[in-house]
Amino acid sequence: MADELRVVSWNIEHNGRGRNGSDDHRDLARDILAATQPHLLFRQELTGAGDRGRADLYAEANRLGGLIPFMPVPQEGRSNNPVGVMIDLTLFLIDGYFEHDLPWKPICNPRIRLKGCAKPINVASAHLCHFDPDLRATEARRLTTLADNSRSALVGLDANSYPHRTELESVALPDWDKVKDPVHYQHRTIERDGRRVSDTRPDEILTGGTRPVFTDLGLHAGTTLGQPGALAATASLKRTDQGPAQRIDRMYCTPDLAPALISFDVLATDEVREVSDHALLLARFDLGILRQVLTPTR
Template structure:
């Protein structure tokens, strides 16, 4: 397959967020679905890719990182360096250089896994977007809350931001969701129970704190892109479960992979898809998220008249 072409006058911005289980090699490391994963991504012609579990991608001079970025048409890749004693499954961001300038790059160092955050600017626009990939801690609800609070700083002082993550936690507005929160009495994996629940009012409930921090309250910092598509845009498929697509001992699959944007960017959203077909399931235990934005509308937001 040839590299996808992205002319500068494209009318949409395509953003992908995907946790590719152990970078396409599976939990045991014995599989190799990297080529298939790259084919799936390349077919979508993304302009921004927010990745989780770039396992081993730093090795051999970051060979796997560059192989993926090159396969996607020469995207510019970012990835934090591995930290001794931390997670072995880092996050990364890839950006289309034909559409964006890179204005900066920050690694938000946290106890378990850094947040990868380049600052990009649409060519012809004056206001940048802080883009971030995150993978919230799988075992510590308190650390997840800290990570979510750190992400709110991307939107400080009126900045525009776009964040994709495996949140390892749940949406907080259960009444709007398509999938019910776990029935913890029926979950067989008791370690998972400890990792994914918090105490409230004397009982253990699903951890929804990260989503409350990011998108809760009367004046939320971020808009949950999937929820916006599922409600305001009447796209119910946007609220489909994302993980786990394989395990059954942790209860039914949940919408733990989410994309957030600052409210100024939300009106430009055209569509949001949760892709979990046969090929995606072969590669990973997580669905692939695809958000499509109206590029002309984004330009109006990001190049304000002075």
């Protein structure tokens, strides 16, 4: 385990606080995360984590062995569920911190370096807008800037939209004639060729075309590495009125980092389901290969 990098991404529903103050699962959520021993953690729905001097944010970081947490401050009139990134300083140095301000929710983007390596990595947590497909496309285009000028990047997000390589997925896209929730239909579909279809545009922007900006780690593990479980659905683990669960939570990296991927797991245990309506994603990378990529040849 000393020669691997463990990266986790998890949308913890309302930060484990439960809806309307019911069922506080924050301690259980931290126990689940601690068991994965993450060096990098991408979080979504850090609801209330900025209250009382960011007490919940630091409590989670402390429970994970003293990771350094980053989180944008929610703005009045926008989402109250910020994203965050937590970083293990035994492996990384921090070169900078950026917040990409967007109309609904900022992207949290530290820039880090593996110790002993020259090339930095843009790491980012994002939670694409749940109600506006056009804004999701804008947010995805913003994420592509992390890879500008041949930069390396690693992203964890709740995409609130679908993978575009549908023929490779283990779960079919929703049959919208059977989805009971009319609001969900408006939020998750776009018009193409005169009909409404599932919104796959963010994934197309990030990974589409002959020269993709990013590699979908779940898809890479499920195909190149022969790990079909990496393509399991991630959300919703609870609701049934929005069609079957889909692979809306994903991790992406720039193609230079993909050869270092060892495994990609979608964890939806009973404990995970008790805490959240989203599965936990765990990616493991070979540190030796990463160091070769991130240390230029002299």
